[in-house]
Amino acid sequence: MNFNKNLKDYARSIIPIYTKELIDLVKIPSISHGNKNKKDLLNILKKISKTTKKYGFKTKIIETKGNPVFVGILETGKKKPWLTIYNHLDVQPAKEKEWKTNPFKPIVKQGKVIGRGTTDDKGPALTIIHAINFLKKYNYEMPNIQLIYETEEEIGSPNFGSFLKKNKLKTPDSILISDTLFQGKNPSLTYRLRGIQVLELELETGKKELHSGVLGNAVKNPLNILIDALSKCVDEKRNVLIPGFYDNVKKIKGRELKELKNVAKRFSLKKFKDDTKAELYEENPLKLLFNIWYKPSFEIHGFEGIQYEPNVIKTSIPNKVKAKVTIRLVPGQKPKEIVKKLQKHVKKIHPKIKVITLDSVEASVTDINNKFMVKAKEACKYGFNLEPLFVATGGTIGSVHHFQKAYKKPIILIAQSLLSDGYHAPNEYFSLKQAEKGIKTMAKYINSIADFD
Amino acid sequence: MNFNKNLKDYARSIIPIYTKELIDLVKIPSISHGNKNKKDLLNILKKISKTTKKYGFKTKIIETKGNPVFVGILETGKKKPWLTIYNHLDVQPAKEKEWKTNPFKPIVKQGKVIGRGTTDDKGPALTIIHAINFLKKYNYEMPNIQLIYETEEEIGSPNFGSFLKKNKLKTPDSILISDTLFQGKNPSLTYRLRGIQVLELELETGKKELHSGVLGNAVKNPLNILIDALSKCVDEKRNVLIPGFYDNVKKIKGRELKELKNVAKRFSLKKFKDDTKAELYEENPLKLLFNIWYKPSFEIHGFEGIQYEPNVIKTSIPNKVKAKVTIRLVPGQKPKEIVKKLQKHVKKIHPKIKVITLDSVEASVTDINNKFMVKAKEACKYGFNLEPLFVATGGTIGSVHHFQKAYKKPIILIAQSLLSDGYHAPNEYFSLKQAEKGIKTMAKYINSIADFD
Numbered sequence: 081m082n083f084n085k086n087l088k089d090y091a092r093s094i095i096p097i098y099t100k101e102l103i104d105l106v107k108i109p110s111i112s113h114g115n116k117n118k119k120d121l122l123n124i125l126k127k128i129s130k131t132t133k134k135y136g137f138k139t140k141i142i143e144t145k146g147n148p149v150f151v152g153i154l155e156t157g158k159k160k161p162w163l164t165i166y167n168h169l170d171v172q173p174a175k176e177k178e179w180k181t182n183p184f185k186p187i188v189k190q191g192k193v194i195g196r197g198t199t200d201d202k203g204p205a206l207t208i209i210h211a212i213n214f215l216k217k218y219n220y221e222m223p224n225i226q227l228i229y230e231t232e233e234e235i236g237s238p239n240f241g242s243f244l245k246k247n248k249l250k251t252p253d254s255i256l257i258s259d260t261l262f263q264g265k266n267p268s269l270t271y272r273l274r275g276i277q278v279l280e281l282e283l284e285t286g287k288k289e290l291h292s293g294v295l296g297n298a299v300k301n302p303l304n305i306l307i308d309a310l311s312k313c314v315d316e317k318r319n320v321l322i323p324g325f326y327d328n329v330k331k332i333k334g335r336e337l338k339e340l341k342n343v344a345k346r347f348s349l350k351k352f353k354d355d356t357k358a359e360l361y362e363e364n365p366l367k368l369l370f371n372i373w374y375k376p377s378f379e380i381h382g383f384e385g386i387q388y389e390p391n392v393i394k395t396s397i398p399n400k401v402k403a404k405v406t407i408r409l410v411p412g413q414k415p416k417e418i419v420k421k422l423q424k425h426v427k428k429i430h431p432k433i434k435v436i437t438l439d440s441v442e443a444s445v446t447d448i449n450n451k452f453m454v455k456a457k458e459a460c461k462y463g464f465n466l467e468p469l470f471v472a473t474g475g476t477i478g479s480v481h482h483f484q485k486a487y488k489k490p491i492i493l494i495a496q497s498l499l500s501d502g503y504h505a506p507n508e509y510f511s512l513k514q515a516e517k518g519i520k521t522m523a524k525y526i527n528s529i530a531d532f533d
Numbered sequence: 534m535n536f537n538k539n540l541k542d543y544a545r546s547i548i549p550i551y552t553k554e555l556i557d558l559v560k561i562p563s564i565s566h567g568n569k570n571k572k573d574l575l576n577i578l579k580k581i582s583k584t585t586k587k588y589g590f591k592t593k594i595i596e597t598k599g600n601p602v603f604v605g606i607l608e609t610g611k612k613k614p615w616l617t618i619y620n621h622l623d624v625q626p627a628k629e630k631e632w633k634t635n636p637f638k639p640i641v642k643q644g645k646v647i648g649r650g651t652t653d654d655k656g657p658a659l660t661i662i663h664a665i666n667f668l669k670k671y672n673y674e675m676p677n678i679q680l681i682y683e684t685e686e687e688i689g690s691p692n693f694g695s696f697l698k699k700n701k702l703k704t705p706d707s708i709l710i711s712d713t714l715f716q717g718k719n720p721s722l723t724y725r726l727r728g729i730q731v732l733e734l735e736l737e738t739g740k741k742e743l744h745s746g747v748l749g750n751a752v753k754n755p756l757n758i759l760i761d762a763l764s765k766c767v768d769e770k771r772n773v774l775i776p777g778f779y780d781n782v783k784k785i786k787g788r789e790l791k792e793l794k795n796v797a798k799r800f801s802l803k804k805f806k807d808d809t810k811a812e813l814y815e816e817n818p819l820k821l822l823f824n825i826w827y828k829p830s831f832e833i834h835g836f837e838g839i840q841y842e843p844n845v846i847k848t849s850i851p852n853k854v855k856a857k858v859t860i861r862l863v864p865g866q867k868p869k870e871i872v873k874k875l876q877k878h879v880k881k882i883h884p885k886i887k888v889i890t891l892d893s894v895e896a897s898v899t900d901i902n903n904k905f906m907v908k909a910k911e912a913c914k915y916g917f918n919l920e921p922l923f924v925a926t927g928g929t930i931g932s933v934h935h936f937q938k939a940y941k942k943p944i945i946l947i948a949q950s951l952l953s954d955g956y957h958a959p960n961e962y963f964s965l966k967q968a969e970k971g972i973k974t975m976a977k978y979i980n981s982i983a984d985f986d
Contacts, residue, residue, distance in 0.1 A: 274746065278846050286811030291957070292832045293727065293928030296861055297771050297824040299811035303833045304767065311764030314757065316882070318750050358739030358752035358852065371750040379745045379850060380756045382840030390837055393731050393857045393891065397832060399811065404846045408749055429769070438846065475746030504744075 083220065083527070090214045091519040095512050098210060098519075099188060101131055102510070105169070105202045106186040106195040112147060112170035112234045121231040124169045125150040128205075128229055135213040137227065142247055144232075146239035151249070152227035154212060161533040163223040163526065164252035166479055167205035167259055168233030171197035178506035192509040199501035203510030204258040204518060205229060207496060211522035220523075221530035226250045230479070233259070236439060237478030244486045253533045254452050255483050256525070258518075260495040261503060263343055263469045264351070267460040267521075269453060270493040272336075272373065272472035273480055275409035275443035277418055280384075280436040281306055281426060286399035293395055302401040303386055309429040310403060313422070314378040318361060318371065320407075322425045325376070328412035332374050335448050339470040344369055346469070355499065373472035377408040402436070408474060415440035441481040444491065452490040455528040460494060463521025494521065536673065536980070543667045544972040548965050551663060551972075552641060554584055555963070558622070558655045559639040559648040565600060565623035565687045574684040577622045578603040581658075581682055588666040590680065595700055597685075599692035604702070605680035607665060614986035616676040616979065617705035619932055620658035620712055621686030624650035629959035636961070645962040652954035656963030657711040657971060658682060660949060664975035673976075674983035679703045683932070686712070689892060690931030697939045706986040707905050708936050711975070713948040714956060716796055716922045717804070720913040720974075722906060723946040725789075725826065725925035726933055728862035728896035730871055733837075733889040734759055734879060739852035746848055755854040756839055762882040763856060766875070767831040771814060771824065773860075775878045778829070781865035785827050788901050792923040797822055799922070808952065826925035830861040855889070861927060868893035894934040897944065905943045908981040913947060916974025947974065 110124040111117050122141070128150050129139040137152035147170065174183035174196040181187055186195030193203065208227075215222040226249065232239060260270045285300040314320050332340065347365035362368045384402040387394060407418060419437055426433040446453065448470050460468035483491055496518040502508035563577040564570050575594070581603050582592040590605035600623065627636035627649040634640055639648030646656065661680075668675040679702065685692060713723045738753040767773050785793065800818035815821045837855040840847060860871060872890055879886040899906065901923050913921035936944055949971040955961035 297830040387835030388841040
């Protein structure tokens with residue numbers, strides 16, 4: 081049995097079917113933002129259920145406190161380890177006026193399927209199903225498969241942790257996710273993600289707004305005080321000034337440092353600037369990447385209880401103000417400990433500043449030297465025919481944290497999308513050539529870990 | 534001719550007529566905020582025109598780029614100096630749900646006229662007309678009179694400066710205004726007002742909002758940077774940190790210090806706390822009053838371009854942010870110079886921070902030892918039968934600045950209202966007893982300066 085030839089033929093010949101299936105998925109506007117499209121979210125799971133049944137999966141749709149989750153099981157009948165494959169079928173809204181076609185009436189043009197969710201994450205989610213179908217059809221080795229495709233990823237997977245806890249799922253030996261991006265032109269394996277603590281700093285110094293002329297300088301202005309406190313939390317070089325904040329942050333070294341240098345070497349500052357159109361804190365690629373991936377951040381997003389209307393300044397002093405903050409965390413930093421340290425710090429500035437904690441997710445990391453990683457790298461090189469890079473991300477994928485917490489098993493993130501596909505952007509597409517390579521990569525990977533546990 | 538007895542009788546016997554006239558004024562909802570009530574503003578001037586004609590004034594209503602102004606002239610026919618009397622007939626909105634009666638259907642209860650504008654400033658504006666009528670009726674000495682009653686005071690008199698410049702008005706030898714507050718229970722003469730510079734600090738570091746996870750710590754967050762800049766403009770003790778900010782601020786001493794101490798001695802901290810319901814920077818009365826009256830302030834009111842919606846924190850970094858700031862100025866500080874110093878200061882923090890100047894008004898001061906002041910003090914003691922205090926205010930009355938700039942003549946602010954009347958608050962009232970005393974005070978004052986120039 082010539083694996084390589086069979087896979088090449090399958091991946092090429094399946095594309096017309098794959099295209100039709102992807103179009104059917106994209107037609108369903110499964111937007112999770114705004115909580116108004118429950119029916120579409122259920123419909124997308126019914127659709128994936130129908131598709132996977134065709135390929136031999138046993139399927140169910142599980143309700144949660146939030147949006148439903150699809151689970152598809154394909155057992156090999158042999159004593160094999162369990163691989164859980166996670167992706168999501170909800171999509172971002174698509175109201176950008178730059179859309180040239182209807183985002184939910186996908187078209188195929190120049191080898192690309194264009195529409196909302198094509199690359200994030202319906203296209204990649206579908207390649208994996210065909211990768212598995214290939215292995216099954218030709219009777220190649222593979223682990224037992226459990227698909228978990230959810231519909232709340234784009235809103236931060238708020239119910240995914242409790243979903244994992246409450247349901248009788250197969251305990252995986254490893255987890256495969258395909259919801260990340262190539263690093264420039266290179267395939268990538270994301271082994272490290274920052275966590276997040278979302279919080280508010282609240283200060284109430286009075287019961288009503290007061291006149292800033294008649295009483296200004298006498299009655300406290302909570303906005304002035306919070307600004308003072310915030311300026312003492314982070315400096316202009318992005319160093320966080322909260323005592324003890326960096327206590328458990330490990331220095332990057334060894335393999336991680338080597339891989340970072342490898343990415344930095346290929347990094348195009350020009351392209352980064354063209355994409356972001358923003359001033360940068362740092363233009364040295366190594367330092368720039370380090371700051372996003374390995375350095376925690378303290379970002380201020382806004383305020384409540386203040387004047388925000390354009391072109392109006394009223395002569396009133398606010399009485400109750402909240403600052404909106406997110407702290408991105410790196411491995412080693414526990415959200416609860418960080419919050420405690422922040423609380424202690426801001427209380428020194430004003431004893432009545434309250435820290436109100438909202439969502440939090442710990443950072444995640446998978447050892448680059450892990451055997452699954454080694455196979456994933458080989459599979460990427462095989463399928464995409466380009467050097468794969470080990471990368472981190474400054475972002476947070478809620479499910480990764482929940483998987484790590486629930487199972488403590490290797491989580492492998494293999495990218496199939498490119499930033500230029502229009503991730504979270506208008507005119508999003510997924511190239512069918514990339515789909516073909518994705519099917520090959522995924523089949524190779526899943527086959528190569530068939531006996532790992 | 535017994536001046537005292539005649540005045541006492543007039544002030545008492547005119548109250549029923551005064552009450553009816555005040556009620557007619559208050560019935561017209563002459564709200565200047567929101568720019569929707571032009572007709573009411575014209576109507577209130579027509580009404581005051583009708584009333585003053587009855588008392589022998591020649592009247593006209595002058596249009597401006599903004600709201601109209603009433604001018605009433607009463608010449609003595611003798612070679613007398615000119616006294617300009619300024620008040621305003623526009624009122625604050627009255628949407629507070631605490632109103633127990635219809636704010637624009639005034640009632641009389643327990644010797645008080647209740648309704649929006651009764652004490653600010655229709656009641657006081659009307660006592661002066663009766664004070665003049667008294668002097669005219671009995672043929673007592675008085676200067677030539679020019680009433681200027683405008684309808685933009687509650688929105689900062691934005692067109693008053695150009696009104697004074699563009700129209701052929703009588704050049705006054707002094708100006709009388711009755712739009713201030715008693716100091717606690719004591720009559721007050723406001724000899725000093727802070728000025729104001731309204732401004733925005735703007736920083737744009739990018740063309741679009743970006744993802745705070747994927748790009749946070751790499752792309753600049755203009756809100757973080759502006760907060761850093763603002764924290765370097767003012768410290769927690771309300772000291773402004775802009776280099777050179779205090780250069781032309783004179784130390785308070787001599788008569789001013791003496792009068793401040795006199796007020797501080799009578800100051801009720803408890804009452805101040807009950808009224809403001811706010812935390813204070815300073816509880817020592819002398820320091821507290823000093824900070825409002827003699828110390829400039831740097832107040833932060835809000836931001837544009839940031840997240841302000843309750844209970845939502847999106848993972849985006851803003852790209853263009855404006856901070857809303859007012860600086861209250863003291864005599865000696867020129868708005869333009871202060872803005873230059875601020876510009877220079879914030880540019881050191883980020884070269885692209887722009888200072889956008891909006892309204893500005895210089896601080897005003899009238900010498901306490903001025904002969905008009907001496908007579909005003911005597912008149913207050915005579916009319917209100919209580920020790921008058923020389924006070925300053927942290928607030929800004931736009932017209933005072935414009936009068937000072939246009940004429941460089943003494944401006945005398947005699948208060949008739951009490952804070953407890955509900956200035957800018959629900960259930961505003963003006964007590965008829967206070968009106969009676971006001972008429973006596975004003976008549977006494979106007980008579981006593983009949984030959985001053």
